[in-house]
Amino acid sequence: MTTKPSIVVGVDVGGTFTDLFFYDEASGALATRKVPSTRGDQSIGFLDGIAAGGHPFANLAAIVHGTTVGTNALLERKGARTGIITTSGFADVLEMRRRDRRQTWGLWGEFIPVVPRDLRLEVAERTLADGTIRAAVDPDEVKRVARMLRERGAESVAVVFINSYANAANERAALAALREVWPNDYLTASSEILPEIREFERTSTTALNAYLQPVVASYFAALDKRLRERGSKGQLLIVQSNGGVMSVATATRLPVRTALSGPAAGVIAAAHIANTAGFPNIITGDMGGTSFDVALIAGGRSVLAAQTTIDFGLVVRTPMIEITTIGAGGGSVAGIDRGGLLQVGPESAGSDPGPACYGKGDRPTVTDANLVLGRINADRPIGGKLQRLDAAAAKAAIDAAVGRPLKLDTYAAAEAILRIANSHMAGAIRLVSIERGHDPKRFSLMPFGGAGGLHAGSLIKAVGLASALVPRFPGVTSALGCVIADMRHDYVHTVNRALDDLDVGALGASIADVERDGRVLLGDSGVALEGIETEIELDMSYIGQTHTVATSLPADTVRNLTGLSIRQAFEAAYRRAFGRLLEGIAIRVLTLRVAVIGKRPKLDLARLRPAGGSLAEAQTGERQVWFEGQPHTTRIYDRLTLPVAAEIPGPAILEQPDATTWIDPELVAQVDGFGNVILRRKS
């Protein structure tokens, strides 16, 4: 092979499909693929998908992966059996939380921690708040406790000592002792994960990291090995919840940062596509086989949260893109509950057995309803594994599970299934928009995932959104996001000093240290970068306040950091946030946050622009599609050959290998200069 490897491939593995986006850095060429996910061992579908792209593995420059392995392990509680070793007296911190409850109103519900009480063991050690070691840790006791955890079946261990943010010596000593006796590398110390004050948040994040580590690490290792066996010399990179990517080595050490990996990649792509197309305010709706993920992008920026609650009490404190997930997807199962009500989801048929029309299962899903109504083409199934979809099986399943119990014909039953699914999704969109004070009229929906375009019309009408923007390749948006996401490493460190007592020189030195670490990590990754940016923030407050204001320090001031420049930056940030400053009260620096960002080359979305063609040439046929109880004769178009500026009044269906878009009779669609399709109500 004489050519330099030039293919960057983004791979997003969902519950049903594995999506791929290929970008040739040398020629600028783009291509997509979609293959079925393989349950049990996702790496099989992963490699099949890359092979389907037709490039030799040796040509891969980078493989960027958005994964739901971590997310699913958390949601389904399928992480490793994990132990916690903690300070004497504090074994229950994980279970006691911050003494919260599930909801403001209503006192029901319990909490089952990921680490059960008999796997949370204590050792006699104590560090005080000022960092003084009151009692050193005894390595022999740590080893004794580790043996107990081992006997009780623990595979990984989290070490969390009180006040370790102020002095990590005892944690480090315990970790060293553990390494001598523990049979694997699945050991996490809280001071390595999150050296930040607040023991519950630190404990939860550390415990979840340990809980995920065996599952995620073995998956990444297997994947990396198989890629190399096939001849790949490219770097395997993993998308983090913050929308940046990291190396496999980092991801293996910090799997908790992948908690929202797949969805984050989609939001990154959506923001880029929408901004380019002139839609700075969008709500993304990623509809896959099992879930519907919603995120809001206002003014072109996605919202980053300092911490996220995956489920009640499962707190992960690392920066993440704010994403709301509900259990509604193409595979969501429909049925009648004991009260006689039609329910759709959250249970999913996944990819195995999959919807009834896949020929393996007999329970109807949202996909079956779309098929029966004529909105999906039975002869052109998405993903390419099946030759055709079994419409008769879909009809039979809908009749048996929904039609006969509710005394509805097949079409009415199918429409009822979609109505329920749409109302769940509309609720999720309202939650992130209306309920947070955003007017839906100012926002457009960007549906993606293979099925998003089938529901976009109903959703914009139900929520009152201005329009929908269906991207060129809706079925592989997260995979596209993998290709364009920047490398990113976040660091956090508790400082907890009054500004007047702060050694500014030392702070500047530690920023430089962290920046250097970040640059080394970026350099080691071997990824082509256009440049490196550093974002520096200090969490600051007036002394006495417990909450802080994120104060960003302009990169050029960091080299000449002074107490005065820090004070001025804080006062500006405080005034912006709250209006008035507090006179005569000293200022405290609680936390240092540094993000080191490696800018990756952006692919040119104009390359997606369709060339030539005409509406007539793009039409592939006609079929009957049911809508509001009536069959409508509907034109079918090949989405990818529609010309720029084409206007398509509903009813119409746009087909492409990775997705289908349904334009109902009340809507009209238009193709923009980047190949996106904009849906609006007919005026």
Next chain:
Amino acid sequence: MIDPVTLAVLKGRLEQIADEMDATLFRTAFNPIIAEAHDASHGLYDAVTGDTLVQGKSGLPIFVGVMAFAVRATIERASHGELADGDVFIFNDPYDGGTHLSDFKLVRPYFHDGRLFCWLASVGHWHDVGGNVPGNYNPVASESFQEGVHIPPVKLVSAGQINNDIVDILKCNSRQPTSLYGDLNGQINALDLGAKRLGELLGEYGAETVAVALAELRAMAARLMRAHIRDLPDGTYSAEDFLDNDGIADQPLKIALDLTIEGDRMVMDFSRSAPPCAGPVNIAKSTAIASCYVALKHVFREVPANAGCLEPVRFVIPESSILAARAPKPVGGYTETILRVIDVVFQALARAAPERVNGCAYGTINALSLAGYRRDGRRWVMFSFFGGGLGGNPESDGLNHGNAPISTATIPPVEILEAAYPVMFTRWALRPDSGGAGRHRGGLGAIYELELLEEQADVFLFGERGRFAPAGVVGGQPGALNRFFYPQAGEIRSPPMASKMVGLSLARGQRVRLETPGGGGYGDPRERSPEAVRRDVRLGYVTRDAARRDYGSDVG
């Protein structure tokens, strides 16, 4: 009429305004009771009646009901003088305004096109407002003058001009003047922000449309509450519970409710309750009504939080009751009494609708304060509330270590407390055997133990449930009693008044320990699955002996 989509949008926007006011105060407050425990609330109130229009979702639930009374008191005061845009009233009177002296209410008229459109209000629990006891939970107060400084509704800000004389008077009456100043500023910031956001909203949709939406939201709450009441079988359902004592005389105090359902109306009659007491567990009538509102909202969750909720409910609370105190009867421990009111509402409703109600929660706020001087002479006051178990419920066991039904407060982290005060916690753990037995067990309470790192400190505790445990429902057993231990004269003791303690002197290296109640159980313990009992024993939630005693289980 207003179209349903606009109504839904405006509901979200209005709640967002209140939520943002909450968030502003939480983020700028100095004292952890507001910043970490969220003991504060914000909302919008009717221009004429002061009725609650919209309330934030993150503030303290009990304030949801009480703030309407606070705004009403301000309206009464404002009627004697000029009212201008940019005015802010401040007060902490608990008899008209509800709750206790620690809660400072700031109330601001909001004008639109020169007319009063509504009131914005902010309430927050200040760290220290004078009185005999640092942190103001004085368990032996016999008059409100011993509980703190008492401020009637006065104008703190006149048309945007702050009256610093009032700020100086307030600061000079607190052991924690800086904290007070910071919290006060945070509340003013929150009101400023609310006014700004409301202005944007009215500009966008028009005052008329917003007013219609507010009326419709209220009507919706009333309709929903009526529908819920109609679903309950007609009849009278009674329940009684007791406070340990009033901190002065060691006599139990009865809280009794006769709850009558008649079609879509409900009567809550508290006539059989104890008369006013000498100590600080009296509450004002406004506070009593607000606590019933909290209990009903916990059972009928989806009814919107506004004045419409209480339209179908009539209250009978005689003037001669512990639940209708007048000045200067002490009310500092109001939290304990309202928790008991909520407990009797749950117990009475459990008789009408066993499938809708949970066992009682741990039922005491456990206000613990430690106060002393640092080596450099600075005064320090650590003051916090502690958690316990929630009741077993029709769906599951009760939550371990939850917050009280009147609150959504989170507990400050150990590390924040240790960084701020000279204490070291030696235990922060679940308390085995504290959850009431039942088909669904009550959640566990907690054990907190801490050691003093400075030379000397005074310790104060205001708690309850030391003599009367949180009740189970539908055959469930009560949770464990509250317990407090301290060293004195070479032995470990508990307070003579069970859970109330004044001015205990603690020396460096000495420890105090608080053990809080679990929740009451739900359903007959004999119906609990043996599997669940075995798990409880394996994980140490229930000891082997208790399992044998409560469940008759042979747990091997």
